[in-house]
Amino acid sequence: MADIVVLRRGTHGLPMDEYAAELRERLPDREIALARTPAEERELVADAPVVTGVGIDEELLDAAESLELFACAYAGYGHLPMDALREHGVAVTNAAGIHAPSIAEQVLGYLLTFARDLHEGWRRQRNREYRHYQARELGGSTVTVVGLGAIGHAVVDRLQGFDVETIGVRYTPEKGGPTDEVVGFDPEAVHDALARTDYLVLATPLTDTTRGLVDEAAFATLPPESVLVNVARGGVVDTDALVHAVRKQSIRGAALDVTDPEPLPEDHPLWNFENVLLTPHNAGHTPEHWPRLADILAANVPKLDSGEELRNRVD
Structure with missing residues (x-):
C-alpha cells in the first residue's frame, strides 16, 4: 500500500x-x-x-x-x-505561495522594461537602428499593487531599494500590509489610488469584486504615463477597455501574463501593439x-x- x-x-x-x-x-x-x-x-x-x-x-x-x-x-x-x-x-x-518568487521577479522585469524602455531598444535592434531614445527611472514612481497575498507581498519585497512609493489594495485594509499605504476595494478609494499610480500591478484572485475591476472608468482615472501589469487573471481587466486605452494612448503600455480570452485569438489587436508585452501565462514557471x-x-x-x-x- x-x-x-x-x-x-x-x-x-x-x-x-x-x-x-x-x-x-x-x-x-x-x-x-x-x-x-x-x-x-x-x-x-x-x-x-x-x-x-x-x-x-x-x-x-x-x-x-x-x-x-x-x-x-x-x-x-x-x-x-x-x-x-x-x-x-x-x-x-x-x-x-509557491509561485510568488518567480511571479514577483517577472513583475520586476516588466517594471524595469517599461522604466528603461527596453522594449523600444529591442524594437530598434530588430530594425538595425542605432538611434538613442529617452528612458526613465523606476525610482520616484508610485507602484500600486492590487492583492496583498503571497504574490503581492513578494512584489513589494522586491521593490525595496528602488525608492518607490507603494499603495496596496486589499479586501481588509485594516490589516495593513507591506506597502506605504493600504486601501480597500471601495470605488472611491480605488480611484484615488489609480489617480496617483505610475505602475498598476494586478496580483489578486478573480472574484465578483475584482472581475472587470480595471474597466473604462479605471483607464480614464489612470494617468496617461501609467503602465498596467497583470499577473492575476485576465478577467480582472476589461479587455475591450484596455485595447481602447492603448489605442487612444490613455496609458503608456501594458505587460500581460494573463488575458481574457486566454489564449488570445491570432487576430486579436493586443498582439500588434509595440507597447504591450504578452507572455503565455508562465510567470509562475x-x-x-x-x-x-x-x-x-x-x-x-x-x-x-x-x-x-x-x-x-x-x-
Missing part, C-alpha cells in the same frame, strides 16, 4: 517523477508511488490516504476508498469537484515548483496524523 500517490498529469512541462523524487527525499519513511497510467491511478488510489496532483475527477475519487487528503499541485482549485470531495470527507490543500510543493505536503503528512491544522488547506 502506498502512503502517497502522485498522479500522472504534470504542469508547466515539469515531469511528475521529479515531484515524486522530492517527496521521497523529504519523507523517507513513507511509501511514495507514482501512477504512470490511468489503470495504475485507479489501482494505487484505492487504499492510499494521500493523493497529490493537478486534479482528481469524481470517478477516481470514488475509487479512493481510504483518501484523507488531496494535495492539489495548483494554487487554483476551482477545477476540482469540491462538493464530491466534501461528501467523501477529504481535506484539500493547494499550492498557494520555476524549477523550484516541485521542491516548494513537496515542502508543503511533507509538512502536512505528520499534521494529518496528529490532527493539526494543515498548511494551505482550502477545504
Whole structure:
C-alpha cells in the first residue's frame, strides 16, 4: 500500500517523477508511488490516504476508498469537484505561495522594461537602428499593487531599494500590509489610488469584486504615463477597455501574463501593439515548483496524523 500517490498529469512541462523524487527525499519513511497510467491511478488510489496532483475527477475519487487528503499541485482549485470531495470527507490543500518568487521577479522585469524602455531598444535592434531614445527611472514612481497575498507581498519585497512609493489594495485594509499605504476595494478609494499610480500591478484572485475591476472608468482615472501589469487573471481587466486605452494612448503600455480570452485569438489587436508585452501565462514557471510543493505536503503528512491544522488547506 502506498502512503502517497502522485498522479500522472504534470504542469508547466515539469515531469511528475521529479515531484515524486522530492517527496521521497523529504519523507523517507513513507511509501511514495507514482501512477504512470490511468489503470495504475485507479489501482494505487484505492487504499492510499494521500493523493497529490493537478486534479482528481469524481470517478477516481470514488475509487479512493481510504483518501484523507488531496494535495492539489495548483494554487487554483476551482477545477476540482469540491462538493464530491466534501461528501467523501477529504481535506484539500493547494499550492498557494509557491509561485510568488518567480511571479514577483517577472513583475520586476516588466517594471524595469517599461522604466528603461527596453522594449523600444529591442524594437530598434530588430530594425538595425542605432538611434538613442529617452528612458526613465523606476525610482520616484508610485507602484500600486492590487492583492496583498503571497504574490503581492513578494512584489513589494522586491521593490525595496528602488525608492518607490507603494499603495496596496486589499479586501481588509485594516490589516495593513507591506506597502506605504493600504486601501480597500471601495470605488472611491480605488480611484484615488489609480489617480496617483505610475505602475498598476494586478496580483489578486478573480472574484465578483475584482472581475472587470480595471474597466473604462479605471483607464480614464489612470494617468496617461501609467503602465498596467497583470499577473492575476485576465478577467480582472476589461479587455475591450484596455485595447481602447492603448489605442487612444490613455496609458503608456501594458505587460500581460494573463488575458481574457486566454489564449488570445491570432487576430486579436493586443498582439500588434509595440507597447504591450504578452507572455503565455508562465510567470509562475520555476524549477523550484516541485521542491516548494513537496515542502508543503511533507509538512502536512505528520499534521494529518496528529490532527493539526494543515498548511494551505482550502477545504
